[in-house]
Amino acid sequence: MTELTDQLYHFALLDEDAQREIRRKLLKAVAIPGHLVPFASRDMPIARGWGTGGLQITLSLITPEDTLKVIDQGDDESVNAVNLRRLITRTTGVATTTDTTAATIIQTRHRIPEEPMRADQILVLQVPMADPLRWVEPNIERATIMHSEADYGKMWVYMYESIVRAGDLRIASQYPVIVNRRYMMDTTPIPRWDVPKLHMAETLYLFGAGREKRIYAVPPYTAVEPLQFEDYPFRTEYRPGQRCARCGAENTFLTSHFVADAHGGRWETTCSDVSYCTKRCAATETTA
Amino acid sequence: MSLVAAPQTPLERFNGQTFRVLLDCLARPGKIGQLPSPPFTSVPSPADTTPSNVTAIAACMSLLDQTVSFVHAVDKSWLPATHPLSRWIMVRSNARLVTPAMADFALLHDFASIALLPQLPEGTLLYPEHSCTVFLCVPAIVAGGKTLRLTGPGIATVVTVGLPDAASNDLAGLMARRGLFPLGVDLFLIDRQGFCLGLPRTTEISLC
Amino acid sequence: MGYVAVRGGSEAVARAEELVDCLRLLGGSTPLQLPQIRDQLRHAVSRAMHEGALYAPLLAALAVKQAEGDSIEAAFLLRAYRTTLPRVMASLPVSGRDMRCLRRISASFKDIPGGQILGPTTDYLIRLLQPALMHEDVRSVIAATERYQALIAAGGQQEGEIGRFPKVIDYMRQEQMIVDLPLEPPAEDPYDITREPLIFPCPRSARLQALAQADTGSLMSLAYSSVRGYGDAHPTLIELRYGYIAVQVAHPLTGEPVVIGEIEATEAEVASKAHSVTNTNEPPRFNVGYGFAFGQSELKVMSMAILDSVLTQARAGSLAGESGPAAQEEFVLLHTDGIEASGFVAHFKLPHYVTFAADLSVLGRARDHHAQRQTRLNQLVDQAIKEQ
Known part of the structure; x- marks a missing residue:
């Protein structure tokens, strides 16, 4: 009886038909890189906007042999990452890891891990907005027509105006890119730092927007070019001389946080990819 | 933390593992994947002279349910709903057998039936995903062989694959209706050993 | 921390x-x-x-x-x-005609076939707090039962089918006051937005399903915007009814209808103020909007019916007056789902420090740009003064 009540749900929560629908859409997304494929997006036991799209993709992909890593802001211990991991492991029983190199599936929000990912891994990105044209054309019906005609003039004007006003391409995260020289794609709020990692990568990238009910993909070895002008090229957040206060890395994406100490505390910038940072610290200790 | 989900049935397990192979093959054209053995026995043959490729049929069925439609063919002709294999597939998948121009999936039981490819939907500019996914049964696929030369997304530079025993007509059929991106059909070639080659619409195919 | x-x-x-x-x-x-x-x-x-x-x-x-x-x-x-429940089968279509009504009113005619039945409503309640409710106990329960029996006795028991009334809309349709049922190609099954993505333009069945599960407050707000002036000002309530409807399914073997239970529901139809010009070959008629919800949910079904009517008119291009967001189908259907809206608004509580760090980097560069422009301006001013 306990066994019955404990195993109320289907493997990976979603029923077989729901998983199948997402699988069909994922195959089309891979075949049409950067194109937004509508999917039903079932109601999930976590709130819309909290990773239901990525979660549905992960649950449709996952097999009992997988090793899963879930991060939010680059951190495995972020409250939402913890919560999603808890749901996935409770409905699948798969092994989990914090080590990027040990995972077969990584579900992430807002970051691509610093360590290069391999061909035998899949990165699943949680997406809040899905359509890069939303800034210039909020009506989906019209935006779909623009995509179908590769009519991206409005977006170029938007980019141009942001340079004139702010002296920079004013889009911090969710930077628009052109995939496979055809579709304009929203990179989800990864920082610009991570955008080059999408270009001609070894790994398959799958994007899921649950509330917007769209799936899209960037296959490996696919051209992903950020929107830029000849005289205003795309730049990442890199600042010369930047350094992680914890592991000393000079080429990682950093975030600042407050550290309390006897003198009242100070602000510190450290790697946002916490697992990578910890790994570097451990390596230094071993050699020391 | 206790598990709240039931273990997978053998069919669910097959469907899950198969999907990962299909996804990997479609994302990396030219990479030859190995499909798991299907949990089906005594599958009717498409024709007396053509034994059924059970792995290919099961792989196609792993994506079928009552919301999608399919067609299947052998020896360059579409099989009717009354065919024993049509019934076998429909009963187990609940998928509808329709006319080729409306089919979400097509199962071609022999290489020669690739000639029917132009009859299948290629999607529209608004909905390029409303296109057919084709499962094509071939005698053998050889990784790194010298029949096809592939380039495009998913391929670092160039990759070649061998399709021994393929007639030149069949190869011509395989290369038809390409270069229409974002429109086009997406193909999976599956041989008798369960080896799988994905050819999405983005792949440019030429002969070695 | x-x-x-x-x-x-x-x-x-x-x-x-x-x-x-x-x-x-x-x-x-x-x-x-x-x-x-x-x-x-x-x-x-x-x-x-x-x-x-x-x-x-x-x-x-x-x-x-x-x-x-x-x-x-x-x-x-x-x-x-x-979402975790299997979808065993679809019920047969139910009609509000078969509702056992506890209440049914019409604002379009003074007398309607079957009569106006006020039933349980707080519509005319003087909104004063009732201190007696503070001290209710089991005696209040007994008293309520007695009062209910007395109310029934006073109302007078009727013979035959209790609570069944002809629909006002049937009479209006018969008299050709309102448009015929929409001429949409009859789909085998109604669209199910929980099983298929909502793509625009969407069929009316998808619209009605989306509205039926939308947040009541959001529907009310948009319906209000429409009747207040951004849309079809002042529609007329054809009929509102509340009661019980039997749900039937086709027997899987015989195909005979079988009653599987009863639901409590509210239903409403409204007629548009402006007459329709959808079909120029026929004389003008009023447009109709439909609302339905579980339970006694009158605000919800009226808001739904108003929006349905406005969206139908907007699509046909026959909307009179100023149109606002309530006349845009995509806008209405995508922003009124309480689960989706609340999830996304609440998601801003999630950590965003990666995107915020990226924002700060852009802000930094914009400040540099501003400072450079300022410096250049000062230089030009200095130069101009010197040259004078």
Whole structure:
């Protein structure tokens, strides 16, 4: 009886038909890189906007042999990452890891891990907005027509105006890119730092927007070019001389946080990819 | 933390593992994947002279349910709903057998039936995903062989694959209706050993 | 300390949930029983059901209890449960004609066939708090039963089919006052937005389903904007009825209709103020909007009917007056789902420090640009002064 009540749900929560629908859409997304494929997006036991799209993709992909890593802001211990991991492991029983190199599936929000990912891994990105044209054309019906005609003039004007006003391409995260020289794609709020990692990568990238009910993909070895002008090229957040206060890395994406100490505390910038940072610290200790 | 989900049935397990192979093959054209053995026995043959490729049929069925439609063919002709294999597939998948121009999936039981490819939907500019996914049964696929030369997304530079025993007509059929991106059909070639080659619409195919 | 930088997120999440559970009972009052919620918080239960899109009064009562009365949270709990249920079969179409009405009114005609039945309503209530409710006990329950019997006796029992009335809209359709049923190609099955993505333009069945599970407040707000001046000002209520409807399915073997239960529901039709010009070959008629919801949910069904009417007119290009957001189908359907809207608004509580760091980097560069421009301007001014 306990066994019955404990195993109320289907493997990976979603029923077989729901998983199948997402699988069909994922195959089309891979075949049409950067194109937004509508999917039903079932109601999930976590709130819309909290990773239901990525979660549905992960649950449709996952097999009992997988090793899963879930991060939010680059951190495995972020409250939402913890919560999603808890749901996935409770409905699948798969092994989990914090080590990027040990995972077969990584579900992430807002970051691509610093360590290069391999061909035998899949990165699943949680997406809040899905359509890069939303800034210039909020009506989906019209935006779909623009995509179908590769009519991206409005977006170029938007980019141009942001340079004139702010002296920079004013889009911090969710930077628009052109995939496979055809579709304009929203990179989800990864920082610009991570955008080059999408270009001609070894790994398959799958994007899921649950509330917007769209799936899209960037296959490996696919051209992903950020929107830029000849005289205003795309730049990442890199600042010369930047350094992680914890592991000393000079080429990682950093975030600042407050550290309390006897003198009242100070602000510190450290790697946002916490697992990578910890790994570097451990390596230094071993050699020391 | 206790598990709240039931273990997978053998069919669910097959469907899950198969999907990962299909996804990997479609994302990396030219990479030859190995499909798991299907949990089906005594599958009717498409024709007396053509034994059924059970792995290919099961792989196609792993994506079928009552919301999608399919067609299947052998020896360059579409099989009717009354065919024993049509019934076998429909009963187990609940998928509808329709006319080729409306089919979400097509199962071609022999290489020669690739000639029917132009009859299948290629999607529209608004909905390029409303296109057919084709499962094509071939005698053998050889990784790194010298029949096809592939380039495009998913391929670092160039990759070649061998399709021994393929007639030149069949190869011509395989290369038809390409270069229409974002429109086009997406193909999976599956041989008798369960080896799988994905050819999405983005792949440019030429002969070695 | 930040809520991400802190190690041990798993434990924090578990303890946060425990705290919520404790807080509900810490006040020391008697725990609520589900029948109490179902019977005495009728509207909260109905709202959880129609917004959660699942008819299950006792489960809805549980959701209301677990959500501590938060209507959106209760609907969310029900929806997350519904999504795990297998879809065994579709019921046969039900019609409001077959409703056993507890209440039915029409604002379009003074006398209607079957008569106006006010039934249970607070419409004409003088909104004064009733101190007597503070001290209710089991004697109040007995008294209520007696009063109810007396009310029935006073009303007079009728023979035959109790509570069945002809629909006002049938009479209006017969008299060609209103448009015929929409000439949409009859789909084999109605569109199901929980199984298929909502793509625009969408069929009317998808619109009605989306509206039926939308947040009541959001529908009311948009319907209000429309009748206040951004759309079809002042439609007329053809009929509103509340009562019980039997749900039938086709027997899987014989195909005969079988009643599987009864649901409590509210239904409304409104006629547009402006007559339709959809079909120029026929004389003008009024347009119609339809609303339906589980439970006694009058505000919801009227808001729904108004929006349905406005959207039909907007699509036909026959909307009179100024059109606002309420006349844009995509805008209405994508922004009124309480579960989706609340989830996304609440997601801003999630850590965003990666995107914020990226924002700061852009802000830094914009400041540099501003400073450079300022310096260059100062130089030009200095130069100009020197040259004078």
